[in-house]
Amino acid sequence: MTALDVPLEAALSTVLEATPLVNSVTNEVTVNDVANITLHWGGLPVMSDDEREVADMVAIADGCLLNMGTVSATGEETMLTAGEAANDTGVPLVVDPVGVGATPTRTRVADRLVTDLDVDVLNGNYGEISAIAGDDAEVRGVESVGEYGDIAVSAIACARKTGAVVVASGETDIVATEEEAFEIHTGHPMMGNVVGTGCMQGVTLAVFAAAMGDTLQAALSATASYGLAGELAADGSFGEYHGPASYKIAFLDAVAGLADAAPDVTGRIERIEV
Ligand SMILES: Nc1ncnc2c1ncn2[C@@H]1O[C@H](COP(=O)(O)OP(=O)(O)O)[C@@H](O)[C@H]1O
Numbered sequence: 001m002t003a004l005d006v007p008l009e010a011a012l013s014t015v016l017e018a019t020p021l022v023n024s025v026t027n028e029v030t031v032n033d034v035a036n037i038t039l040h041w042g043g044l045p046v047m048s049d050d051e052r053e054v055a056d057m058v059a060i061a062d063g064c065l066l067n068m069g070t071v072s073a074t075g076e077e078t079m080l081t082a083g084e085a086a087n088d089t090g091v092p093l094v095v096d097p098v099g100v101g102a103t104p105t106r107t108r109v110a111d112r113l114v115t116d117l118d119v120d121v122l123n124g125n126y127g128e129i130s131a132i133a134g135d136d137a138e139v140r141g142v143e144s145v146g147e148y149g150d151i152a153v154s155a156i157a158c159a160r161k162t163g164a165v166v167v168a169s170g171e172t173d174i175v176a177t178e179e180e181a182f183e184i185h186t187g188h189p190m191m192g193n194v195v196g197t198g199c200m201q202g203v204t205l206a207v208f209a210a211a212m213g214d215t216l217q218a219a220l221s222a223t224a225s226y227g228l229a230g231e232l233a234a235d236g237s238f239g240e241y242h243g244p245a246s247y248k249i250a251f252l253d254a255v256a257g258l259a260d261a262a263p264d265v266t267g268r269i270e271r272i273e274v
């Protein structure tokens, strides 16, 4: 393993300076959290998801997230329209294949998104990424269950299958390309007790990819920053909490305050031999 230096303060200030407009076609469960965390990073959220408008909105955006958490038949077509607009205009595209593997419909929709679109970043939990890679996976509803000892292997396989930079979230996040994989040793178990932390990670990736350009650097910076905010919320740096609901508030405040918190992840990102 070799440690990788990722300058978070520079990445965070790049995001703040860019103020990227990110259009999220996302699920109705966490849409408000996705909008707010976009703003808290320094981006501008818009949640345009109507077939009549979405291509025009994506064309003027700096980033686009497609999250299939509650995708309907019309929503499926709208996500393809939005993704095609992103590809046509060179807008970085992030896909969160929520619940892929749980039902045949979700598997079909996810496969269509990664096949028909040029996806820059694909983010999902261990089960979702393993399912897309074609490996054994158990996704109950939208939650990853079971053990995934070879998640880095699955993430690289998923990157080779889709051409995307892949972020597999869990106790240790994995960022993988077709050639290499990194372990990101940040985050806190409390993050797993809040619905929406995967969805919010997806739009975080879209914000950083929109601002930074280099997709791998953006994925590493976004993932490390996200986990660091989770840690700072858990250690009380952004207010006392009494359970998962108040933790979520502290987490969102940690995201908004991270740039001024001397974020440092030295030694926390490792390139792994796979
Ligand atoms: N046990 C844990 N320890 C550290 N970080 C965690 C843990 N569980 C989840 N996270 C973090 O929470 C975020 C959401 O991950 P996860 O719960 O896997 O996604 P989803 O909500 O899509 O299932 C990720 O940033 C991940 O690193």
Ligand SMILES: Cc1ncsc1CCOP(=O)(O)O
Binding pocket: 027, 029, 030, 068, 069, 070, 098, 142, 194, 195, 196, 197, 198, 199, 200
């Ligand atoms: C519970 C649920 N059901 C459909 S989408 C959704 C939210 C999933 O959020 P996350 O993937 O961040 O846990």
Ligand SMILES: [Mg+2]
Binding pocket: 098, 124, 125, 142, 198, 199
């Ligand atoms: Mg998720």
